[in-house]
Amino acid sequence: MNKILKIYKLLYDEYKPQGWWPILMSNESEEYATLYHPNDFSYPKNRDQRFEISIGAILTQNTAWKNVEKALINLKKQDLLNCKGILRVNEEKLKELIRPSGYYNQKAERLKIFADWFSKLRKIPQRNELLSLKGIGPETADSILLYAFKIPSFVVDAYTKRTFYALGLIKKDSKYEEVKHLFEQNLPKDFKLYQEYHALLVEHAKRFYLKNKNSKEDFLKTKIHH
């Protein structure tokens, strides 16, 4: 078994399935929260849910999910968490609603641009189409493809790089596409596996590779060799 797949199995055995992507739900008392759904890999119910996941991917750029959740709830309460809603609301109002997620000036503009593109979307998007939109870089594009459209496109984030650099599997200055290829060339092309692997790496890195606070020794270091 190759090392990349072995690491996945070690992570999967260590942590519970993570159930990304978190979706906005309301409980009995009509309070909203984003919830994870372990072992649920069903295709997004409808167009609105694919849109919600995409918007979340944009809003979470360099931002803690808790802050994104606040923004999503603000939009939902105004019935604006859908393509038409984002197109309808005026940009200043949009800025106000997504303010908790940070960078709200640029993110508001980018949500508008994305909603405009999404409204004309009639087929599965290509990666290059997404990358051509202002505000969507490689990680956001891959997140949208993988979680909103269930296309096996591996997501590489800062946590992934930190962990794999610590394990000696990539260089510190490895490019996004290099790391992406490393995973995709060593894994079966399975969107469920890609989703779970990415989420598990985030969970692992939060425990062992928080910036400037890597106190504990990564258990993977000893186990990946035998």
Added chain:
DNA sequence: AACCAGGACGTGA
């Protein structure tokens, strides 16, 4: 009370 979070873009060399 600094430091950082599930990045991306514009600029200058």
Added chain:
DNA sequence: TCACGTCATGGT
């Protein structure tokens, strides 16, 4: 191509 500054709120 690429290093660097910028964008911004909220949690620890």
